[in-house]
Amino acid sequence: MQIRHLDQDDVEIFRRIRLEALHHEPQAFASTEADWARLPVAEWQARLAANAVFVALDGDEPVGIMGSMRQRASRMAHRATIIMVYVRREARGSGVARQLLARLTEHARSDGIRMLELVARADNGTAIRFYEREGFREIGCVPGGLLDGEEEVDEILMARHIDGRAAPIQTLQGAPR
Known part of the structure; x- marks a missing residue:
């Protein structure tokens, strides 16, 4: 398995795995397949330029994606949000997500x-447990933060220091789960 940092010339790989993710796991993302399918090539390139995007490749075949979006405000620029996380069903449990996260963290x-x-859906225990194993801690909850059709789904906010701090992130006392 190769983990590769995508650049603006990798639009086709990016487009293929991102649309696959939105198609196969629509409930996992805030955006829809339709939102992204209509984007012009220049917008796909702009998103690759604005964010760090990594893809897991099995040969030439993309099987996973993970990106990060840095905060733009100068006093928050030390923070980044993990976005677009997806691993193809047949590759789950093989360490692909861990490899993507390690490469993203290193970068x-x-x-x-x-x-x-x-942010993880509160009903996605598999994702929450994965991130907890990787050192992330719950720092809050957005009640009804995501609409899944007409259903409001709570979102769990998680964070992790990656700068070598010994002290873990403090979680909110009594945060609903």
Whole structure:
């Protein structure tokens, strides 16, 4: 398995795995397949330029994706949010997600990021447990933060320092789960 940092010339790989993710796991993302399918090539390139995007390749075949979006405000630029996480069903449990996260973390750290953050659906226990094993801690909950059709789904906010701090992130007392 090769983990590759995508650049603006990798639009076709990016487009293929991102649309696959939105098609096969629509409930996992805030965006829809339709939102992304209509984007012009220039917008796909702009998103690759604005964010760090990594893909897991099995040969030439993309089987997973993970990106990070850095905060833009100068006093928050030490933080990045993990976005677009997807691993093809047949590759799950093989360590692909861990490899993607390790590569993303390495890149973020070298780019001056001190803290990674993410949002997971509260009903996605598999994802939450994965991130907890990787050192992320729950720091809050957004009740009804995501609409799945007409159903409001709670979102769990998680974070992890990646700058070598010994002290873990403090979680909210009594945060609903």
